[in-house]
Structures are given as C-alpha cells and as structure tokens.
Amino acid sequence: MFMSLDAWIAVGVVLTVFPLMAFSRLGPDIILLGAVILLMTLGVIDPQQALGGFSNSGLFTVAFMYVLVAGIRETGGIDLIIRYVLGRPNSERGALARLLLPVALLSGFVNNTPVVATYIPAVMSWSRRLRLSPQRLLMPLSFASILGGTITLFGTSTNLVVHGLLLERYPALGMGLLDLAWVGIPVALAGLGYLLLLGPRLPPARKGVASAFANPREFTIEMEVDPTGVLVDRTVEEAGLRHLQELFLVEIERAGNVVSVVGPGEQLKGGDRLVFTGTSDAAVELQQIRGLIPSRDDTSSLEKEFKERRLVEAVVSNQCQFIGQRIRDGHFRTLYGAAVLAICRGGERVKGNLGQVRLQPADVLLLEARPPFIERHRQSRDFLLISELNGAARPIHEKAPLAWGLLFGAVLLAALGVLSMLNAAMLGAALALLTGCCSVGAAKRGLDTQVLLTIAASFGVGAALQSSGAAEVMGSGALTFVAGNPLLLLIGTYGVVALLTELVTNNAAAVIIFPIVMSAAESLG
Template sequence: MSLDQGIVFAVLLATLGLFIWNRWRYDLVALAALLTVTIAGLIPPETAFSGLGHPAVVTVAAVLVISRGLLNAGVVDAIARKLTQVGDKPWVQVATLTGIVALCSGFMNNVGALALFMPVAIWMARQNGRSPSYLLMPLAFGSLLGGTLTMIGTPPNIIIATYRREIDGSAFGMFDFLPVGLAVTVVGVLFIALIGWRLTPKREESTSDELFEVSAYLTELTVPEKNDFVGRSLHDLIETVRDEADVLVVGLVRDEQQTEMPSIYKVLNADDILLIEADSDSLKTLIDSTGLALVSETPSEDNSSDEAEPQAAQKTAPALSTSEEDNNSSTIKKPNKHGELTLSEAIVTSGSPLNGKSASALGLRERHSVNILAVARQGQRLRQRLGEIRFAAGDILLVQAHEKVIQGALNELGCLPLASRGLRLAKPNKVLMASGLFAIALGCIAFELLPAAVALVTAALAMVLTRLVPPGEIYDSIDLPIIILLAAMIPIGEALDTTGGSQLIADGLLVVGQSMPAAATLLVLMLAVMLLSNIINNAAAAVLAAPVAIKLAAGMNVSPDPMLMAVAIAASCAFLTPIGHQSNMLVMAPGGYKFGDYWRLGLPMSVLVVAISIPVILLVWPF
C-alpha cells in the first residue's frame, strides 16, 4: 500500500467513524474530509470544489425543486385525499399507503413523499384506535423501495448513472432502473402488506391530548387595577420571571375583545385578562412575583394559595375548542376577528435550524410568530422548562400560531406537520401545469433528447417562472447538507480511484471471489454496500462503492452494468437502522420506535431485496 493510498484510507475510515458517531452533521464531516485530502495533495486545489458542478449534484438539486413544485400544486395532496377512503383493515391500509408512497418516491424526493403521507397515516391510525407504529415503518420502507424505480428516485441512482457515463460514454437512462426496481418494489410492498407490518413493534398510542395535556396548563389571569405592570409591556412581565418560571402568554382579552398571541410589546391595561400556558409551579411563581390574580379571585385574595393548580385546570375548557368544521383533524381552533388560532403537532427534521438550539435563543415568538407549547421526545413529554430545551431531530412539537402563518413558519423552521396537517384543495390548472412540466422533462430524458441535469433544471426553472415554486422557496426546497455531502464526497471518491485505492479493494474482492461464481461476487458486493448504507448516508455509500464496482468488473473482465446496478439497489435499501436514511429517522419519534426496532422488519426486507434483485439483475444486465 502506497503512502497516498494510506492517507485516503485513513481519511475515509475517520470519516466513516464520524458519520457513525453522528456528533457533527454529515455535510461538515464530508467537507472536512475533502479539505484534508486536498491539503495532503491528493486532489488538485483547482478541482477540489468541482463536485458542486457535477451533473449528479445538479440533478439532485433540480429534483428537490421540482418536488416542491409538485407539492405546491397539490398533485400529491389530491392522491392523499383519496387514501382516507380505503377502509379500516390494517393490511389494506398498509398496502395502499406503502404502495402509493413507493410510486411517488420513484418520481420525486422520497423524503418529501414520506412527509406528505405521514399525516395521512397517523390520522388513519388514530381514527381506527391503533398506534401509528404499524403504519409508519412500512411507509418509510416503501419510500426507500420506490426510490429504486427510476434514475431520479434517489441520489444513489443519479450517482450511479453518472459513473456509468464516465466508463461507457452513456449514462443509465431514466427507466433503466425500472426492471430491477419494479421487481424489488412490488415484492417488497406485498411482503410488507401481508406479513411485514405484523413484525413492527406495537407501541401504545398516545393521542395529542394525552401526550401534551395542553388544557391542564392553560389559565386565565387578570391584571388588577393598581398592579405594577399596568402601563408596562408583556415583555416586561415575562422578563420578570424568565429565570424562575416557564410561562407563555397565548391570549389577551380587553373590553370583551380577544387577541390571540398578542405582541410581546403589547402594553397592559388594568382589568386585562391574560391566557397563560404554564405548569402549576410556574403559575404560582408568576402570581407571586407579579401580583396578577386568577380570574375568579379578587385582588385581596391570597394569590399564593395552593388552590391555584385545581382552579387552573378548571378554567381551561372555554379557552380553546375543536372546530366542528374540521372533525377529521386534531387541529384545535378558536375563531376570532384576527383569524383562527391553531395548535399543530410537528416533527423536527434532521436539517432543521432548531437542532441543538432552544426556543428562547431562537426568538420563535418574535421572529416567526409561533409559540412552542410542549415538546415530546421518544413518546414522552419533556417536563423541563421549554426555554431551556435544546431541540433534537425527531422531537415532536406542539406549535401554536395563526392558521395563515403556521405552514410557512413550519417550513422555515424545518418541521413537518403531523396529524394536524390539513390537505389543501388542489387547483386543477396548477395540477395540470405541474404534471405537464414534469412529464415533458421525463420525456426528454427517456428519449435522450436532453441530458437529465439539463432537462430537470429546465423543468425546475419553468416551475419557478410559473410561480409553482415562489422565488423565496427555491433554496428552501434544496436540502443543502445533501448537496454539500455529494459535492465533497465525489472528489474524495475520485481520489480513492486515482490513488489506486479502488483497485486495491477490488483486488481483495477478486481474491475472495476466485473460487466463487460471478453471481456470488455480486452478492458479496451487494451485502457490503447494503451494510455500509445502514451506517452512513446512502449517497456517500454509492460514491465510495461505485469506483470499486467498476474496478471489480474490470478485474473479472465482465460488464460493469450489473455491478453498478447492484450498488444502486444496495445503497438505496437501508432498512436495518434509523440512521441509514432520513425516512427511517423521520418516523422514529411519531412511531415510538427504538433504535433496535428496525431490524425486526428490516432484516427480512434486506434478505428479500437481495434474493429478488440479484436474479433480475443477471437477467436484465448479464455479465
């Protein structure tokens, strides 16, 4: 092994270790690895950042923008609305949801497809008195299976297609992945629907009311006439107890006019009534420190009475009520002249700016006009002060905001709405326009009229120009950590190849496979990549494995196509751990899953994928 190869392997091993440790975000780890290899002289400085212009990176970014356009047009919402009519049999619900998500994942970002159908799955589970755990893991695995259907279904397919161009002069086409992907997807969905969902852990379902118990923490307080805070702002009031109590002002009543989520700079008048969200200890501290009184009390009564807690619980029923017009949602609303105030459950995604930060540090009320009323983690409500909680990916938040701003706020905060998400009414003209633009792009790729990157960027631009994707949402829709990861790992993959590292690994596999048939070598490669994709990002796994697959094929003197196709399938099917793919991580908290739950369904799924894909690969792409 040469010095250069030793450096590359050392950097890759350190990178893999940091990916598994998951202390730092994977894009930062990949960028550090790229800089290390560049400084070591293994990559010319002038080409270190060439990955940003790589066709695979550009294609992934374009697909993400197109996915946002399809969502905004209501294309998938129109499908989701029909799913609420499939009946209450568990296997029918699993089959329908998993199949539809798989189909959508073949043509749009699979995480986006999962995010759209998660609220539908949770709503269906709750309507039938079941835990969402029996639906959500099958849903996540369905999104992974569907990504194998087309070239744009998942980043590994895009990466493998571009690697094939470098060795053959022509990339895999849009539907070259379909024969193998369709076989794997159909068999996988049938297995999940008939048998697999029974292997998922059955967690006890906690409804939003049971999980958060919001009503028990809402209390009405009044501002006495001679109180020190008359003529001062809400901000001054809250600051007085910020270090000792955790309180939120969610409403203000003045002269029989109610204001939901009043400005924190609202000046208080005598006899104002404040709707306060706080636990009993914080409530008592607030009353003692500020001289506010429970509505049922007179100013002369003892505000430090131990009766504060039961009175608080009794006074909450009228404060917020469920709208009769939205019986199919867990959203809680109260109409007023300022619009409807909404409580919505949302999950923090891995790329959310909330990760590692607290609500007070981010100024959510001031900057985004939202209140975080409660936080649940791994199925349990966190009881520490909200202002001190540092959010983590997978946390479920109970968010309060006006109906007109809540969706935009959740988008900005990188949170996905759960069961409270209302399906938008799809406008036929927008659905037709979005579907038409996408279909034209797919046609140009399928008939080789334009390269995939050019066709998809053109479609993305057309969606922006037609306002299907507002300019402000263009870059919000692009998952920048994935883009940076790809842009950094592609040059590292090239360094592995140019230093002879790929050849060294391939030679090792050839030695192992000398006494085995070619199909067995394909099996070994596939198992290795599948294992790798369960501990690091699937795109990174594809980047590292593709050069090895090409060298291995050359050493065996066979076509690289079956090897590359095996890498694409294996990298996309990370079923064993929640960290292998964003889809797996997204369903972890809402489904109440633990790290070790995934292998129960994931192991038979992995075996099934390998057993189905290898014969089909050898049939369609022979050596």
C-alpha cells in the same frame, strides 16, 4: 501491488470516516467535508478533484427534483392522493395496500427522500382519521419508497449520483430512465408483497411517545367555506367534515343565522362560517382541507401571497391593546398582519364565533401570519409567547394539478429521451417557480442541504481513492478474493455496500466504493 503514501493516507481517511459517521454526533456532511479538506491539505487531491462533486450532473438533478416535490407540497398535491387514493379503508391491511402501492409507484419517478418527507404529515393526519397507530404505517411507508426507488434512475438520489459517476468515466454507457426496471420491478413487487402479508403482524401496537405529552387544550376554530371552492353545495358528510379526528363541527353561521345542530346531510353554502372545536394539531389539519379558508372579517394585505404564511401560536399578555375588545371590532388582522384561526382560554374552547370573542389576558391564539411576524412580535409587549407550529398554512390547492403535471411532464421528457434527466428536472423546477406552484423561499426550504453536501463531498473522497491508486490495489485484492468470478464480485459488492449503509449514508457508501468496484470490473474486462 504496493500502495503509495497518498494511497495509504486516502485509505486511512476513509477508514476513519466510516466510524465517525456511525458513532459521532457530527453530521455526515461535516465529516465528509472535513475529510476532503484534509485530503486536499495533504496534497492527495487537488482543488479541482475536491470540488468535482459540486459540478456533477446527478447532484443537480437531485436538487431540482427537490424543488419539483416542494411545488407539490406547497400546492397540497398530496391532499389529492389522500382524498382520491387513500380514502377510508375498512382494515389495517387495506390501509397498507392503499398507502404502499401509490408510494412505491411515485417513488419510482420522484426522489424517494422528499416523497417520504411529503407523505409523513399526510399519513399522520390520515392515521388519526382512521384511528390507527401511525407507527404501523410510517415504517412500511419508508420501505415502500425504498423499493419503489429501485425501479427507475429517478427513484433515488443514489441512482442519479452513481449514474453521473458512470457518465464521467464512460459517457457511452449512459442508461435510460427505465433500464433498471427489469430488475427493480420484481424486487419491488416481492418487497411490497412481504409488507402487505406480514406488515400488520410485525410492528407492536402501542401508543407513540408523543401521545403521552399530547396537547389537551381545546380551541375554538373558525373557518369559512370558499364561495368559489369545491365544497359549495356539498353536504357535511360529502365534504369529509363528519369524521375528522380531534375535531367537531359545533355550528354553522349562515347569513346572520346559526345552525346549532349540524347533521351529516347539512348542505354547505359559499360564505358559511364553520365553528369547530379541537386541538391545535387538528387546527393545522383543518388548514389543509381544500375549499376552506380562514374567516374574513376585513380586508388587508394578508389576503395576498398566502403561500408564504405560517401557523403561529401566541399567548396574549395583559398589556395587549386588544384586551376587552372583540377580535372583529379591533381589526386585529389589519394591525398585526395575522388572521386569528382559533382561540383557547384556560385549556377549553370559547363559545360563540371568533369575531365576537373579547380577548382576555392569557388567551392562546392560533394565527396565520407571514414569517416576519414571529421576529417582529417575539419581543412585543402584546404577546407573552410566540411559537411557530409544525405545519404550513393553506396550500395553493388550485395549482395542485399543475404541480403534478410539471412533475410527470419532466419524467415523460426524460423517459422519451427528448431531454436529459438533468435538463428535464431543471426545466420542471424553473416552471414550478415561474407558475407560482413553489415560491423561492419554499424551494430553498425544500432543498435538503445535508444530503446535497454529503453527496458532493463524497466525490472528493472517492477521487482520492482513484487518483492515489488505492482503488486499483483494493480492486485487485477483491478480484483475488473472488477468484475472478464476476458473479461473486457482484455478490460481494452488494454485501459490502449493504454493510456500509448500516454505518453511513447510502450516497456516501456508493460514491466511495464506486472507484474500487470499477477498477475490479475493468480488470475483468
């Protein structure tokens, strides 16, 4: 069969796209959008075909799943897994077992990309507590999420996107949520077994690059036991405050008295002020512990809407109006709309509780503030330097069970066929916003726009191969190569797609190859 000029142009664009994505610094979304614009300009595809990916049900299902996972992240839902599932294993293999099995199971029902993104900070924190190198846990985490994603249609964005393409072409061939499980479960179990048996032996035991540049500064950090929280009447040991890596509980201030020697059996009371010493990274970790809140010296509007807060590091200038004043007496929180969580002076901790510390020039403050604080005070004479830390402020812990309930409710509705996957994900995302599990800002930040744009643009490139006839010609060539054997065609498809995913994103590879494989399958009948 002979290919038309449009077909040659489509093939040429595809052959150019792959090396560009593999070797250039441009993102895959930019390259694929550029390819779609070129194909539309040359008349290979029309505007409807170019924009067809933006109306695909699979794309929107992926987007709504991102919002659902953002709700779990904002409510500290992963902390429940760390507390009740991960725990404190006795060996590295035990740690891998506690990590990989729940990750694989969760990835079967939640898009694996946000699962990994949500788990990474939790695993970093967990590895510090276990004194394990995070590198030996992070790579198995990634592989476990991929293996779990093969179990259901919800598992990966690629599953959802290819299923959306299948529905567009053959609406009657729609698949159920668990139709992939009979293949996915054995594959996942085999892969997890390999990781558990050989995983501890393969990664080299070395310190990360980041450790060479670790922040040696020691902060004084003050937190308060929430009177209505889960830590009231628990001992220090039971609350998990005894074995915190890079953190040490120095003293407890209770009703005007100071407990200076804090033993593991010391019982916590509501309103206790806990004074820790540790690094800024450890201070970020402390914010994630359920039942602890920043010390409250006075009331301000900061008490409301804490889900939008960020952790900020600020260096006090010699022109700051609070120089020489106590943090508590100066009403720092009321004036700046920011709560002082920790203070560091000359790289060392400051003795005493934070409220009694008199500020000096060059003091480094760890603040909990709303996003506008950074822009408002970046040029302020009160601070020499302001930077946002890589870590969110306190999650809304009390809504964590609701966030998990919304996720599993959406999965259950889709699995039972009550709603389509798109409708179930859409309903779950809407309820996450309406119930306050996830703010609009957090939902926007949770959307991986690069992945979504890459998927949408891939549809335009795939449409060019289909409409120009290039897919049919290439499908016929593939059939000739495998001598019309369906098994060889399946093996060849796996091989080609696996090779392409080494060069480009898996979504782009699947969408571009889809029309070629479908043409070959149709020819086989």
